[in-house]
Amino acid sequence: MNYTPFEATITKVTQLTADTISIAFEQPEGAPLSYYPGQYLTLIADVNGNEVRRAYSLCSSTYANELPTVAVKAVPNGVLSTYLLSQAKAGSKLRLLAPMGHFMLEVQPLKARHIVLIGAGSGITPLYSILKSVLLAEPNSLVTLIYGNRTEDSIIFGQELYDWQQKYPARLKVINCLSKAPETWYGPKGRLDADLLAELLEQSAPVISVSETHYYLCGPDGLMETATAELKKAGVKPYQIHKESFFHAVDEAAREAALAAAAAAVTSAHDDPSQGREVLIKFEGDEYTVLVKPEDTILSAALDQDIPLPYSCQAGLCTACRARCMDGKVHMDEMEGLSQSEADEGYVLCCVAHPLTKGVVIDYNA
Ligand code: FES
Structure with a gap:
């Protein structure tokens, strides 16, 4: 593992929602970044004279995307996210650390398994990388995504998720839940609390085999705790539950x-x-x-x-x-x-x- 920061050029900044952007980086010459779906990049910048480092999950997948890309959501008083949302642009440079993180999925092309992704808000970022990787590189595996947001406008990668579902209708199920859903909303309504999660997990029950079902969780603290408790209640073993913890909101x-x-x-x-x-x-x-x-x-x-x-x-x-x-x-x-x-x-x-x-x-x- 190389822990030395290196400079990378931003090739593209995309506005994903009102408060979220994605930043794609040029591959370093001669040493392209390799990473597992679910891992993160550490971005380093000097903001007001201080070096600031933050970890951002990669939303790209090496199976689907040429450029390593992270998603950054504005965090109230977040030094680096505020800086990036206003300053990041194509052609500018940032320092990075190589991809890291133990929240990851090892793609196994011969496996037939069911990957259930549970997230909310910007927690979708590593889950989206996992989703794409499994669909493209594990042809016998299924993916279910349970994704909570406030409003339709705040769904990150909403159009992309829809497109993936159209492309893989038999292997991908996307369940978008809105806590502030309009009357016309077709999907589940309400916060992803214990009751709603229990209901949705029942709908996403293991379809291949119980032991070949794995759950990947990324979102605010409350959601991670509730989802873990519901999964345990349903008899899911700890080795089947994978959590990204750096995301959680600190009390x-x-x-x-x-x-x-x-x-x-x-x-x-x-x-x-x-x-x-x-x-x-x-x-x-x-x-x-x-x-x-x-x-x-x-x-x-x-x-x-x-x-x-x-x-x-x-x-x-x-x-x-x-x-x-x-x-x-x-x-x-x-x-x-x-x-x-x-x-x-x-x-x-x-x-x-x-x-x-x-x-x-x-x-x-x-
Ligand atoms: S620097 Fe993130 S866990 Fe220590």
Whole structure:
């Protein structure tokens, strides 16, 4: 994995809805980007003198699209999304990190399976990449998309989804749900709450075999939690549920409280809080010793020492900073970005990790 930022030229900016654009990038010469459906790109820009990095899911598919393309929705007070919506244009350049992310589908052309995609708003972005890839590269597989929006105008890729459905009527079912639907709306109406989801999931019940049905979720926190609960109630096993967590809306008050509790735990774990703890970091064949103070994370302390570790969201969600704790113990402020099995195997997200013991060893290549 190459973690070094590189420059890419924007070839096209397309207005998708009133507050969402797509940005297509020229393929880097001699080293075209390859990626799995569902992965994301980290976009880096200098905004008001500060470097800002954000992860944006790729809506393109290597099976359908020549150019790697992300969709960007305006987020209230979102520094980079505001900048991109006003400044991104064909011919301008941005810095990128190579595609990353563990929310992805590995295309298996010989498989016959049912892929159920559940999303809302800009959560469609990685799901659209998965949808196209499965339709084009897994000829025996089926796709169902359950997609929630407020109004018809806010459906991202509305026309494209319609076109795909016309092209693959026997293999693709698109269920558009509108919470503010007009009288004339033909599809389901209302928010994607537990009742509506249960009803729609019943309509999307496994049609090939239960074990060959996989669910991919991307949308606001509430939807992800409700969908997960409904799927579990329906007997779906955890390995069949795949979630993109960096998308989720953070409850600021809850997050502040969690961070305060984490800071207290970390501080009390230090013999002398003002001294911090030394952490050994192994990255791309080099070893670095970093002093991490209680108020720092392992990532922030390393970046302060100009160690070029990869990162994107800095909120424990995108997994760009995922590494393995080989020795000692760390505390994580946020666990959302890791699966339970990854946590059990010792993986940590360095942007939200603090050393709790002496002798912590972090390995990015393990
Ligand atoms: S930078 Fe995104 S999880 Fe750490």
